[in-house]
Amino acid sequence: MIEVVDLTKSFPISRQQRRELAAAGSPAPGETPATAPGAANASSLQAVAGASFRCSPGRVFALLGPNGAGKTTVLRMIATLLRPDGGRISIAGVDALADPVAARRKLGFLTGSTKLYERLTAEENVRYAADLHGVGAADYKRRRDALFGALGIDAYAGRRAGQLSTGMKQKVAIARTIIHDPEVVVFDEATSGLDVIAARAIIQLIQDCRAQGKTVLFSTHIMSEVTMLADDLAVFHRGRVLAMGGLEEVLARAVDERGQRRTLEDEFVRLIDAAEGVRT
C-alpha cells in the first residue's frame, strides 16, 4: 500500500527561471504568486501543494495529469529521491520519511527516461540491482530464471546493454525493477517514448504486478493507458489533486448538462480548464 497525506514540495528557482516563468504567464489567472501552486514567488516554485491519495495492494492507481503537473515530483518523493516540505508518505507500512532505506527495500521504481549501464551485460545490470537490494544468491537465481524466462531475456543475457535493441533494453529494465520482488511498484511515465511493442511489455508488467497482489502506481498523460489499466485514478494539476476515485466512479460522475456521459479525456480537459478558470 502507498499512503500519501497532504504532501507539499517547493523548489528554489533561479533568477533566469523566474524570468522564464514570468514570460510564460505564470501564475494562473485568479491566483496570487504566493499561493498559486506551480507559480513563481520571490524565491521558490511550489510543485506539489497538499496532495493526498491512497493506493491499495492488488490495484493499479493512475496519476493522470498534463506535463508539468507535478506528477514526477510526487513519485520522486514516494521513491524517497526527494524529501517533501510537508506531509506524510507510507510505503507498505513503512514511514518513508523516517526510514527511507527501509521504504526503498519495498519499492520498485521505473521511469521512461531510465536507461541501462551500456557497458554491463543484461545479466550484470539485473544482478547489480539485486545486489543493491540485498537479494541472496538462491533467491536471485530463482527470480532471475523466472523473469528472464518470462521476458525472453535468456537469449541475450550475456550481451552488453549497449548492443541491445530498445525493446530488449526495456525488458531488462523491467527485470531490474522487480528482481527483488517489491511489494510496491512505481512507474513514472514508463511508456513514454517507447514503440508499441516495448510499451506493451510495460503494460503487461503492470497487469502482472496487479495479479500478484502488488501495489502499482503509475503516472501518465495518456488516457488510453488509464482506461486500460487503472482501477483507481487521481487527476493531478499544478500540484493538486483535482478529482480522485475508482475509474468507474470518476467516469460515472462525468456527466454533462444534458445528462450525457463524458469520455475520460473530455472529463480530464474539463477539470483542467475549470482549474485554470477557462470558461467552456
Next chain:
Amino acid sequence: MSSPAWVVFRKELRDTLRDRRTLVAMVVVPLLLFPLLMVGMAKFSQSRAAEARDKTLAVAVADAEASSGLADYLRHEPGLEISEVQDVTALPERVRTEELDAAIVVPAGYGAALAAHQPAPLQLLHKSSDDFDIPRTRLEQALGRFEQKLLDERLRGLGIEPRSIDPLDIQRTDVVSSRELFGKLLGGLLPYMFIIFCFTGGMYPAIDLAAGEKERGTLETLLSSPASRLQIAFGKFAVVTLTGFTSALLATVGMYVSVQSVTGIPAPVLAAVQSVLAPGTIALVLALLLPLSVFFAAILLMLSLYARSYKEAMSVISPLMIVVVVPAAIALAPGVRLGLGTALVPVLNVSLATREIIAGTADPLHLALVFASLLLLAAGGMAACARWFSREDIVFRS
C-alpha cells in the same frame, strides 16, 4: 550479503575498466606515452647534440690586414674548415642562411692595437641555433686558445712568465651525492607528472560516474535502491580515488621502464636513478599521493555531480587542470622550499615534499606536516562529497 558501498564500488570499477577512454587516460598514457616521449626526446636531443659536437664547422675569416695569423692558427684546430674571404658585407647573410656556421672579421687597426698592448678588436658572426649553441661554444673555445697564445707572447715580451700571474690553483670537488644532484633535477619533474596523472586518471571515471549517470537516467534507479547516499557516494568515490592513484602508480612504472630502456646513460646517473626508484622512496612518494588522490576524487566527483551532463562536466573540470598545474609548477621555481608555510598548501606541498624525498633531504617534521594537512584535506573532501550526494538541488539540478 555485501555492503551496498562495496556493491557500488565493484560495479563502478567493472564499468570503468570497460571504458576505453578511461583506460587510455588511466593506463595507456601514463604507462606508455610519457616514457615513449621521454625516450624519444632523450635520443633526439642526444643525436642532435652529438651531431653538433662532431660536425666540421665552416668558418670564414675576413682579415683586413692579412697579418693576424688567426686563419693559420684556426686551421690547426680540429673540426674547423677555414676559408679566407675579402667580402665582409656578404658574411652576415651567408651565416644567416647557414652556408657558413660562423665568420670572424679581423678589422683594420687590429695589428696596431695588438702592438700597442691594447685589446685588439675581433668580430664573431654566428647564428643562435637549436643545436644547443655548440658550434658557437666550440669556436669560442678555439678563439680562447688563440687569445691565450697572444697573452703568453705578450707577457713573455714583458719578461713575465705566464704561469706567474696565476696566484691560485683552485681544485674543485663537488660533494653533492649523485642522488641529491639527480633528485634536484628529476625531483622537479616527477611530482609535476605524478600530480597531473593523479588528476587525469580520475577525471573520466568521475565524469562518467556522476554526470554520465545523471545523463543516462540511471542515477534515479540507483538512488531508489536501499543503498544510502553515503554508501553510493563512498562506492563511487573509492573508484575515482583508485583510478587516479593507479594512474600515478603506472606513471612510476612507466618511468622506471623508460629509464631502463634509454641507452647511453652514464653509470653514476643510472645508479642515482635506481636509488631514486628504490622501494622505500617510491612507497613514501605514493603515500603522499594517496591522500591527494582522495582530495582530487572528492573535487572531481562534486563538480561532476553538479553538472547536468557529461559535456557540462567536461567543460567545468577541464579548466581545473590549470588550477592543479599552477601550484605544481610553482614548486619548479628556484628558491621555493618545503617549510612550515608551504607544507600546508595543497598540491604545492606534495610537489615540494616529493622533490625532497627523491633528493633524500626530506625533513621528517615537514613531511609529517604535509601528511597531516593532506589527510585533513582528504577527510574534508570526502565529507563534502558525501554531503553533496544528499543535496537534491545538486542531484536533480536541471
